[in-house]
Amino acid sequence: MILLRKAPLGFAGVALTAALLAASPVQAMTKIERVVSPGGIEAWLVREPSVPLIAMQFAFKGGTSQDPEGKPGVAYMSASALDEGAGDLDSKAFQQRMERNAVELSFTANRDDFRGSLKVLSARKDVGFDLLKLALTQPRFDSEPVERIRAQMLTALKRETTSPNDIGARLWWRTAFPDHPYGRPTNGTLESVPGIQRDDLTAFTGRVLARDNLKIGVVGDIDAAELGVVLDRIFGSLPAKAGLRNVPDVRLASVGKTLQVELDVPQTVVSFGGVGIPRKDPDYIPAFIVNHILGGGSFSSRLYREVREKRGLAYSVYSYLLPLDSTSLFMGGTQTRTDKSQETVGLIEDEIKRLALSGPSEEELDKAKSYLRGSYALNFDTSTKIAAQLVQLQVDELGIDYWERRNGLIDAVTLEDVRRVAKRLLEGGVLTTVVGRAQPIPAKQGG
Amino acid sequence: MKKKQQTVFASLATALAISCFTAATGAASGPDISHFKLQNGMEVVVIPDRRTPVVTHMVWYRVGAADEAPGKSGIAHFLEHLMFKGTEKNPAGRFSQTLATIGGQENAFTASDYTGYFQRVTRDRLQMVMEFEADRMTGLKLTDEAVLPERNVVLEEQNSRVANSPSAKLGEEIQAALYLNHPYGRPVIGWRHEIEKLDRKDAIDFYNRWYTPNNAVLVVAGDVTADEVKKLAEETYGKIAPRAEIGPRIRPQEPEQRSVRSVTFADPRVTQPSLQRSYLVPSAATGKTGESEALEVLSQILGSGSNSRLYSKLVVEKPLATSIGAWYQGTALDWTRFGVYGTPRNEVTLKELEEAMDAVIQEVADKGVTNEELERCKIKLVADVVYAQDSQATMARWYGGALTTGLTVDSLKTWPDRVEKVSADDVQAAARQWLDKRRSVTGYLVKGPAKPEERRS
Numbered sequence: 001m002i003l004l005r006k007a008p009l010g011f012a013g014v015a016l017t018a019a020l021l022a023a024s025p026v027q028a029m030t031k032i033e034r035v036v037s038p039g040g041i042e043a044w045l046v047r048e049p050s051v052p053l054i055a056m057q058f059a060f061k062g063g064t065s066q067d068p069e070g071k072p073g074v075a076y077m078s079a080s081a082l083d084e085g086a087g088d089l090d091s092k093a094f095q096q097r098m099e100r101n102a103v104e105l106s107f108t109a110n111r112d113d114f115r116g117s118l119k120v121l122s123a124r125k126d127v128g129f130d131l132l133k134l135a136l137t138q139p140r141f142d143s144e145p146v147e148r149i150r151a152q153m154l155t156a157l158k159r160e161t162t163s164p165n166d167i168g169a170r171l172w173w174r175t176a177f178p179d180h181p182y183g184r185p186t187n188g189t190l191e192s193v194p195g196i197q198r199d200d201l202t203a204f205t206g207r208v209l210a211r212d213n214l215k216i217g218v219v220g221d222i223d224a225a226e227l228g229v230v231l232d233r234i235f236g237s238l239p240a241k242a243g244l245r246n247v248p249d250v251r252l253a254s255v256g257k258t259l260q261v262e263l264d265v266p267q268t269v270v271s272f273g274g275v276g277i278p279r280k281d282p283d284y285i286p287a288f289i290v291n292h293i294l295g296g297g298s299f300s301s302r303l304y305r306e307v308r309e310k311r312g313l314a315y316s317v318y319s320y321l322l323p324l325d326s327t328s329l330f331m332g333g334t335q336t337r338t339d340k341s342q343e344t345v346g347l348i349e350d351e352i353k354r355l356a357l358s359g360p361s362e363e364e365l366d367k368a369k370s371y372l373r374g375s376y377a378l379n380f381d382t383s384t385k386i387a388a389q390l391v392q393l394q395v396d397e398l399g400i401d402y403w404e405r406r407n408g409l410i411d412a413v414t415l416e417d418v419r420r421v422a423k424r425l426l427e428g429g430v431l432t433t434v435v436g437r438a439q440p441i442p443a444k445q446g447g
Numbered sequence: 448m449k450k451k452q453q454t455v456f457a458s459l460a461t462a463l464a465i466s467c468f469t470a471a472t473g474a475a476s477g478p479d480i481s482h483f484k485l486q487n488g489m490e491v492v493v494i495p496d497r498r499t500p501v502v503t504h505m506v507w508y509r510v511g512a513a514d515e516a517p518g519k520s521g522i523a524h525f526l527e528h529l530m531f532k533g534t535e536k537n538p539a540g541r542f543s544q545t546l547a548t549i550g551g552q553e554n555a556f557t558a559s560d561y562t563g564y565f566q567r568v569t570r571d572r573l574q575m576v577m578e579f580e581a582d583r584m585t586g587l588k589l590t591d592e593a594v595l596p597e598r599n600v601v602l603e604e605q606n607s608r609v610a611n612s613p614s615a616k617l618g619e620e621i622q623a624a625l626y627l628n629h630p631y632g633r634p635v636i637g638w639r640h641e642i643e644k645l646d647r648k649d650a651i652d653f654y655n656r657w658y659t660p661n662n663a664v665l666v667v668a669g670d671v672t673a674d675e676v677k678k679l680a681e682e683t684y685g686k687i688a689p690r691a692e693i694g695p696r697i698r699p700q701e702p703e704q705r706s707v708r709s710v711t712f713a714d715p716r717v718t719q720p721s722l723q724r725s726y727l728v729p730s731a732a733t734g735k736t737g738e739s740e741a742l743e744v745l746s747q748i749l750g751s752g753s754n755s756r757l758y759s760k761l762v763v764e765k766p767l768a769t770s771i772g773a774w775y776q777g778t779a780l781d782w783t784r785f786g787v788y789g790t791p792r793n794e795v796t797l798k799e800l801e802e803a804m805d806a807v808i809q810e811v812a813d814k815g816v817t818n819e820e821l822e823r824c825k826i827k828l829v830a831d832v833v834y835a836q837d838s839q840a841t842m843a844r845w846y847g848g849a850l851t852t853g854l855t856v857d858s859l860k861t862w863p864d865r866v867e868k869v870s871a872d873d874v875q876a877a878a879r880q881w882l883d884k885r886r887s888v889t890g891y892l893v894k895g896p897a898k899p900e901e902r903r904s
Contacts, residue, residue, distance in 0.1 A: 050498060051837050092763065095753045100823050102830030121830055148762060148769075151792055155719050155769045162716035164611065264715065264897070267606035299531070300540075300547040312599030315607050335607050337599075367548045374550020377569050380499045381669070382838045 030380055032390065032400055035224045037231035043216035044390040044400065045227055048383060052122040054220035055383035056132075057391045059113040061213035062244045065181035065326070066204065073188020074200045075109035075208075077149055081201060082107045082116075084145035086134035091145045094131065101127040105135065111182060112247075112325040113395065114208055119384065122221040133234045136209055141201045150193060157190050164269040164435040167261055168333075172271050172433045175259060180250045182327065210242035211235060217390025219383040247326045251275065258345070258432040268341040268436025269333070272348065275428050276321050276328035277421070279396050286413045286421035287330075288321060292368045293360045293418075294351065294426075295319030295332050300367075302351050307334060313344045330425055338437045345432060356426035359419030373407050478836065480846070481673035482856040485685045488661030492846045492856070493676045494668035496839040502573050502669030503840045505565040506580050507847040509664070510657035512635040513559040513698055513781070519649055521637015524557040525601055526650045530564065531555075532593040534586035539593060542579045551576065559631055560780045561851035567840065570670045574679050581683040584658055585690060587651075594647045602643065605636050613714040614892055617723060620710045621890040622784070625725050628699045629781055661689040666847045668839035696853075701727060701782055704886040713895025719769075720797050721790040724889040728775070728881045730783035731862075732853030739777050740866045741877040742785060746775035747824045748816050748874065749808070750787060754823065756807050757787070767795045767803050778852045785881060797891055808882050815875035828866060 033045045064075040083098070083105050085091040098105060104119040105128070116136075120128030160166035170185055177183035188196070214235065218227055252275050277287040295303040295318045307317040319332030336344040360368070380386055393402055481493040512523045533539030546553050551568040566576045609615045619634045626632030636642070665684060667676045704727055731739040750757045750773025757771045771789040787808070791800040835841045849859055 048498060051833065053833055053837060055837075092754075092759070096823070099752060099754050099827060102826055104834070119834065121833055144763065148766060151766070152769045154793075155790060158718040162718055266610040267603065269611075297552075298547040299543040299553065308600055310596065312596030313603070315600055315604035335603065335611070337603060337606065367544075370548045371550045374548075374569060374572075375552065376550065377499060377501050378550075378552055378567050381496075381501050381567075381840070384837070 030386065030403055032403070033224050034400055035218075035227050035231070037228040037236070039232040039236045041211060041214070041216070041231040041235050043218050043227060043231055044394060045217075045222070045224060046219045046386055046390065047221075047223060048219055049221045051383070052221055053383065054118075054120050054122060054125055054128075054218065054222050055387045056118040056216065056218045057115070057384070057387040058214060058216040059115045059391050059395055060208050060210070060242070061113050061325075061395075062208040062242060063110045063113045064184070064186040065111050065247045066208055066244060067181065067184065068200060068203075071188075071192050071196055071200060072184040072186070073153065073193045074196055074204050075114060076187045077146070077153065077193070077196055078201045078204050079107040079109040079114065080149045080153075081141055081145055082135045082139050082205070083131075084149070085140040085142050086131075087138040087140075089134065090140065090142060094134075097127065098131060103128040103131055105132060107135075109186065111186060115391075117384070117387075125222070129230055129234055133237075136235070137237050139201075139205060141198045143198070146198060146201070150196070153188060153193050154190065157188065157193065161190075162263070164263055164265050164267075167263065168269050168271045168433040168435040171259055171261060171435075172273060172431065175254050175257070175433075176252050176273065176431055177250055177327070178253060180326075181247055182250065182324070206239070207243040210239045212240060213242040213244065214238075215391050215394035217387040217394070219387040219390070249326050251327060252329065252431065254431045256429045256431070258434060260438075261433065261435045262438050263435050265436055266338070267335050268338045268434060269335050270341065270345055270348075270432065270434050271331075271333045272430040272432040273322075273329050273331040274426070274430040276323060276330040277425060278328045279323040281328075283417075283421045283424060284321075284323070285409050286417040287425050289365065289368045289372065289410070289413055290355065290360065290418055290422045290425055291319055291321050291330065292372065293364050294355055296368075298371060302355065303332070303334075303348060306347055306351055307336075307344060311347075313337070313340050313347070317348070330430075332430075338439060341434060341436060342439060345434065349430075352426050352430065355422050357423075359415070359422045362415055365413070365415055365418055369410050369413065372410050376407065478842070480856075481676075483673075483677065485660065485680060487685060487687060487689050489680070489684050489687075490664045490850060491676065491680050492664065492666045492850065493671065493673040494666070494839065494842045494846065495670075495672060496668060496836075496842070497670050500570045500670045501567065501839070502570050502667060502671055503565060503567050503843045504573060504576050504580070505563055505666040505843050505847050506584070507561050507563040507664040507666065507851045508658060509561060509662050509693070509696065509851045510653075511558050511560045511562055512633060512637070513630040514657065514696070515630065515633070515653075518641060519645065519653075520633045521601070521642040522645055522649050522653050523562055524636055525598065525642065525645050526653050527555050527557045527562050527564075528597050528601060529589055529594060529650050530583055530587060532587070532589055532597070534583050535588050536582050536586055537579060538588075542583070545575070545579070549575075557635055559635055560778075561848070563847055563851075565840075565843070573667070573671065573676075574683075577679050577683040581687060584660065584663065584684070584687055587654055587658075589647050589651060591647055594650065598642065598645060601636070602639070605639055605642065608636065609634070610639075613712065613717055614721065614723075616714070617710070617712040617890045617892045620712055621723060621725050621888050624708055624710050624888040624890075625727060625784065627701060627704065629701050630698055631779075631781065631783075656691055657693075659689050659691045659693065660684055660687045662691070662693045664847055664850045666843045666850075668843040668846075696780060698781055707884045708888040709891065710888060711891045711893060713893050713897070715894065715897055717892055717894040719790055719793075720894065721788065721892045722797055722801055722889060723786065723788040723892075724887050725784040725786045726882055726887040727782055728785040728886075730779035730781065730852070731777045731858075732780050733782055737865060737869065737873060738877065740862070740869050741873040742775050742881065743777055743828075743866070744821070744824050744869045745811070745816075745874050745877045745882075746773045746785060747827065748820045749773040749811060749878075756811060756820075757789070757804065760807050761789070761800070761803055765803070767791060767800050771804070778848050778854075780853045797893070801889070805884075808878065812875065812878040812882060815871050818871060821869070821871050821874070825867065825869075832863075 067074045101124040303317045314334045314336045317334035322329040553566045555564045623632045768789045773787045775785045
């Protein structure tokens with residue numbers, strides 16, 4: 001077993017890279033070429049021939065929020081089943097061909113999009129491209145893999161019913177978005193998963209896997225001319241237009257509430273979230289800085305200092321921004337000892353209020369800006385990381401020159417900006433879920 | 448939920464097959480890795496990757512949880528946390544604050560055989576992090592004010608990782624039961640009742656005993672040359688005098704194991720029973736020629752991915768399980784573990800699944816593996832090496848992990864050829880010899896009332 005000093009932030013890390021693309025100390029690997037195939041399919045490419053591999057990432061707009069009414073879990077199951085047989089290859093033949101050629105292919109369904117990742121050796125790239133094409137365009141959804149995946153999903157869902165993290169997260173989302181697709185669990189429910197039919201998977205992929213909602217990023221040992229041909233080969237036979245249902249804009253409900261679930265576990269799990277700021281809002285970058293100061297990814301955030309460093313109340317405490325297509329969130333969490341859980345929740349609330357009220361100091365702002373400028377190059381050290389960012393740039397519509405502009409955007413943020421945005425971001429309060437044993441005696445606040 | 452089973456632990460095969468790609472394909476050569484020693488005995492490994500102006504800087508100490516004194520379990524990991532509490536020259540927080548200001552990432556990790564610290568920074572900051580890291584190699588200053596809250600942090604970490612997770616708890620119990628004599632039986636994070644009593648003096652004693660340049664390995668990967676690193680290392684780490692004699696790392700070894708053992712852990716939160724089994728097997732460091740390589744190949748063929756024997760037979764063909772797999776932790780200084788695990792489908796009992804798993808294992812021992820399986824496995828290992836070259840952090844972890852678990856750079860260089868030589872017969876022999884239940888512990892996770900918590904003083 002290997003123990004890390006600080007838990008990786010999971011989703012927080014994803015949000016960070018998604019939101020914070022590029023600076024300029026990235027010359028060598030980051031010259032982006034816009035490639036448009038003869039058939040009109042666009043991809044952004046960073047050519048890097050020194051390692052003999054190609055990393056391709058892509059996103060189709062339309063994720064779990066496109067699950068049919070009453071059937072959460074369809075997108076998730078589709079993603080799991082897509083590489084389990086396609087064309088004339090059944091599941092076994094497909095998987096064996098992947099392994100024999102060291103093709104790494106996977107799909108995931110997020111709330112807003114359906115993503116894929118392909119990694120291939122240059123020497124075996126054609127096999128990889130062909131398998132991807134087959135998976136996207138002729139998935140079989142045979143009953144053997146579908147039933148297998150269903151059993152796996154149900155086992156996981158059952159396990160979630162006694163896991164404090166999952167209980168908390170499910171309750172949070174259900175309470176936050178009661179009548180909206182975002183309120184439904186992305187991996188389905190014990191009630192919905194048994195009823196998902198092959199037709200549901202076919203209908204979902206038929207509606208969502210199309211060319212007009214597709215963004216592609218490629219990094220590695222391939223040039224623009226070859227990629228153009230490859231794009232048509234892989235994606236050219238997808239339908240021109242996706243059939244996405246409208247997902248209405250929605251605002252977080254029940255802000256200010258704290259919901260308690262009693263569960264007999266040694267440690268209490270706390271999740272919180274408030275209204276965030278949209279990715280395209282001019283206040284997004286200042287908000288990103290505010291979050292960095294409150295609970296972002298270094299050993300120096302206010303929450304880390306107050307909850308962990310000074311008082312030893314938790315191993316992990318964090319916050320992050322989560323801009324979605326139809327709402328924007330500011331999220332966070334911690335796990336703490338039961339007898340101190342009220343104190344911990346109180347501390348976090350106090351820190352949020354304090355930052356909303358007085359904003360960051362000049363010194364905190366300068367440090368945060370300096371961190372965000374400097375850490376930026378660290379997002380460019382593997383092909384897969386860069387490919388994922390190429391996709392995110394396009395999904396967020398930030399422009400192909402964003403990597404050059406981005407540090408300037410950070411630099412331009414003033415103390416006045418962060419103070420104003422701290423208020424905007426943090427003043428509204430949060431919805432909190434607390435899962436653990438009931439506290440026998442109310443703990444004292446503060447400390 | 449992930450439907451493909453991954454090896455739980457960094458696999459030695461993938462970890463060390465650095466030049467395997469060359470051997471097998473005659474294509475790209477991979478990075479030009481340098482290895483040398485400073486005058487004070489500190490080893491240095493440099494792994495150039497010039498694509499992005501970023502470096503990964505790691506210092507590994509050849510000490511881990513298995514080097515703790517009895518009664519002090521968890522001290523290696525606790526000290527790792529306390530290494531962030533400042534030195535005389537750089538008071539508490541300055542190192543982390545500086546990294547937070549320049550945009551560096553940092554973390555640290557502890558395992559049974561090693562403890563490591565790393566930073567990821569732009570190349571122009573390398574000298575600075577080397578100065579900080581060299582300073583805390585011998586300059587740590589601890590106060591109770593810093594130590595006591597951090598002990599609570601570690602106790603919460605234990606809650607998060609183990610106490611809140613029934614399957615992690617079972618894993619601890621299996622490991623403790625497997626090792627009859629060797630300290631690998633202790634959890635890396637420690638036993639809770641012992642963590643609660645660790646103090647400043649324990650930490651400083653452990654630190655003074657083990658943190659010295661002659662017990663450390665520096666690994667720098669990224670946009671640097673060996674000459675640059677050598678110069679910087681001599682100016683920083685090179686100035687530290689060794690402060691402790693480090694003898695051979697001799698831990699109590701296992702007696703011959705003769706009995707089939709099992710442990711059962713019941714928890715009301717278990718929704719689906721499952722089983723895990725660990726066998727005591729040779730590691731890369733302790734095995735005879737070819738043994739560890741054969742075990743690595745065996746773990747791949749038996750239980751890694753959806754084409755593996757266990758998955759294809761017991762999840763796909765005759766669906767008794769929802770998840771299943773095998774793993775082998777090759778990187779270990781002493782005798783290590785080979786594991787199998789599975790979760791039965793709803794209507795299947797643990798006993799039925801276990802018997803079916805035993806039959807699959809027995810079939811490999813009786814009839815061996817096919818050449819097709821062998822070839823597929825080797826292709827995968829080769830590809831993993833190329834994919835690893837895409838990540839400087841992965842390369843740094845591989846080298847640091849190898850050099851702190853009894854392996855040498857030379858053994859790394861010849862390892863790929865040795866893996867290439869693994870034959871179907873070798874794999875069968877490994878299954879026959881090592882997957883013997885008399886050298887194993889099987890753990891069952893079942894639903895049941897919890898044992899009331901003991902209140903200890």
